[in-house]
Amino acid sequence: xxxxxxxxxxxxxxxxxxxxxxxxxxxxxxxxxxxxxxxxxxxxxxxxxxxxxxxxxxxxxxxxxxxxxxxxxxxxxxxxxxxxxxxxxxxxxxxxxxxxxxxxxxxxxxxxxxxxxxxxxxxxxxxxxxxxxxxxxxxxxxxxxxxxxxxxxxxxxxxxxxxxxxxxxxxxxxxxxxxxxxxxxxxxxxxxxxxxxxxxxxxxxxxxxxxxxxxxxxxxxxxxxxxxxxxxxxxxxxxxxxxxx
Numbered sequence: 001x002x003x004x005x006x007x008x009x010x011x012x013x014x015x016x017x018x019x020x021x022x023x024x025x026x027x028x029x030x031x032x033x034x035x036x037x038x039x040x041x042x043x044x045x046x047x048x049x050x051x052x053x054x055x056x057x058x059x060x061x062x063x064x065x066x067x068x069x070x071x072x073x074x075x076x077x078x079x080x081x082x083x084x085x086x087x088x089x090x091x092x093x094x095x096x097x098x099x100x101x102x103x104x105x106x107x108x109x110x111x112x113x114x115x116x117x118x119x120x121x122x123x124x125x126x127x128x129x130x131x132x133x134x135x136x137x138x139x140x141x142x143x144x145x146x147x148x149x150x151x152x153x154x155x156x157x158x159x160x161x162x163x164x165x166x167x168x169x170x171x172x173x174x175x176x177x178x179x180x181x182x183x184x185x186x187x188x189x190x191x192x193x194x195x196x197x198x199x200x201x202x203x204x205x206x207x208x209x210x211x212x213x214x215x216x217x218x219x220x221x222x223x224x225x226x227x228x229x230x231x232x233x234x235x236x237x238x239x240x241x242x243x244x245x
Contacts, residue, residue, distance in 0.1 A: 031058065034058075039052045072135055086124060172223035173214050176245040177232060
C-alpha cells in the first residue's frame with residue numbers, strides 16, 4: 001500500500017532559465033550580465049525537497065570608438081538642453097517687453113536693456129545651433145562610415161562563402177601596390193585577364209587617398225604570392241601609374 005501511494009503521489013521536476021542583458025555604465029564602457037538559474041524539485045506524499053543553483057556572470061568591456069560616439073551624443077544633448085533654456089528665456093524677455101509701460105520715464109532704458117539681453121541670447125542661440133549642426137553632421141558621417149564598413153565585410157563574406165561553396169577554398173593576397181587611376185579600374189583590368197579558374201575576390205584600398213591597393217584572389221588550387229603578384233603586374237604594368245610598394 002505504501003509503495004502504491006508513494007508511486008502515485010511522487011513527482012520530479014527540473015528547470016533551467018537563462019537571461020542576459022547589457023548596460024552602459026560610462027561612455028564606451030558596457031557591463032554585460034548573464035544569469036543562469038537551475039532548479040530541481042522532488043515531491044513525494046510525505047515530504048518534498050528542492051535544489052536551486054544560480055550562476056551570475058559579469059563582464060565589462062570598453063570600446064574607444066563607442067566611447068567617442070557616446071561622448072558626442074552627450075555633447076549634443078547638452079547643447080540641445082541649453083538651446084531650449086535660451087529659447088524659454090527669450091520668450092520670457094519678450095513678455096516683459098510687452099508688459100513695459102510706454103509712458104514710464106525709464107521705458108526706453110528698460111526696453112534697451114531687455115533688447116540687449118535678447119540680442120545676446122539670440123547670438124548665443126545661433127552659435128549653439130551651428131555647433132549642433134556640426135556634431136550632427138559628424139555623427140552622421142561616422143554612422144555612414146560604420147555602415148559602409150559593415151556592408152563591405154558582408155559583401156566580402158558572401159563572396160568568400162560563394163567561392164568556398166564552389167570549391168575555391170584557397171586565397172592569396174598580392175603585395176601592396178600603387179595605381180593612380182582608381183579602384184574600379186584596377187578591378188576591371190585584373191578581373192578581365194586572370195585565368196578562368198581564378199576569382200578576384202576584392203581589391204582593398206590600403207590608404208585614405210585611394211591610390212594604394214592589394215588584390216585578393218581565390219581558387220580551388222593553391223595560389224602562390226608570385227602568381228598573385230604576376231596577375232596584378234601583367235595587367236597594370238602597361239600603365240606608368242603602377243608600381244609595387
